[in-house]
Amino acid sequence: MTNEDEQQDVSSSVSPLDAKIIKQIEYYFGDFNLPRDKFLREKVKLDEGWVPIETLLTFNRLKSLTEEESKVADAVRQSSLLEVSDDGKKVRRSPDKPLPESTTERQQKMDELTVYAKGFPVTATIDDLLEFFGQFGRCLNVFMRRLPSSRKFKGSVFATFEKEEDAKSFVSREGLKYNEVELTRCFKKDHQQEKKKAREARVAEKAQKQQKQEEEAAQEEETEIVLGCLLRLGDLGEGTSWESIKQALAPYAEVAFVDYARGRTEAVVRFAEEGSAQAVLGQLGALEEPLTIDGTRVTTSVLEGDEEAEYWKKLTAAKREKKGRNKGGQRGAQGQRGRGGRQGGRRGRGQDKNEAKRGAPDKPAGDTPAKKAKTEEAAD
Incomplete structure (x- = not known):
């Protein structure tokens, strides 16, 4: 049984709020997020994997569910992936369930499970998107792509499914829509390849334009010699x-x-x-x-x-x-x-x-708010 299966089993036997708390914290410490979350990885190294619940409550999505440390501790005690310290102040991933080794092969596998989708309204929230993708199989992560300048959602996402068949099914569905808008879909690796081709085409076009300008400039420099004139x-x-x-x-x-x-x-x-x-x-x-x-x-x-x-x-x-x-x-x-x-x-x-x-004239002769924000972005 995978960690995700265990999470699903637990969520079916607890209260709705506890289930949301467990799901969110299991996400933080899960196989997908923890290898990518620099801030949380640094925290995990400090105290045999323990992270203060007080620190976790600075993360916006968990804070939106509860601000009580005791409520978090009570919920997490029902998780099969996580442990709570004896004093109820800290949480860690169970040592019996170590993080998979981060390898190139694993990253390639995750990319194969990740799809690209475009056409969502810019007002969509992460909860809206998680609910939407949950219809097509267990979704491990939804990354909302944002404009670099304003950080506003740009209407496209990368979503990672647990199973390859679910990812393939999502991409191959005919006329899939969200709020009556048909979605553009493909695998992440295909989207990145298309972007790479587009960048290369722009670079080639720019180089060709520059070469043409240089050739025209060289032609202007050259004097057309007409003998006997x-x-x-x-x-x-x-x-x-x-x-x-x-x-x-x-x-x-x-x-x-x-x-x-x-x-x-x-x-x-x-x-x-x-x-x-x-x-x-x-x-x-x-x-x-x-x-x-x-x-x-x-x-x-x-x-x-x-x-x-x-x-x-x-x-x-x-x-x-x-x-x-x-x-x-x-x-x-x-x-x-x-x-x-x-x-x-x-x-x-x-x-x-x-x-x-x-037209050429002739001439004769650390633990900062920013890091916390980045952690939340990864959860998106």
């Missing part, structure tokens, strides 16, 4: 604007970017298509009059070979430098100037077509 303009007038440069060359090829700062005599125009610079230069050479921008005749030439390579090298380095400054919390290179370029406030108007899409 650089046309250099010289002898520009002091009042020349980048808008005028773009407008003058737009009829000949699509202008991706004008690398220029007002007041300089030289600019580099980047066309969108590979080889565009040479084609534009040919068209300009066929004109009867030299290219004129803002009333000033300008010279034109294509950046090729080492000059072209050096331009792209400086542009790429400048982008990386700017990215590094932004990572360090700085706003960027306000007012700095590179090779024929302008950095800072008014950069937007001269953005490369591809850079503009990405």
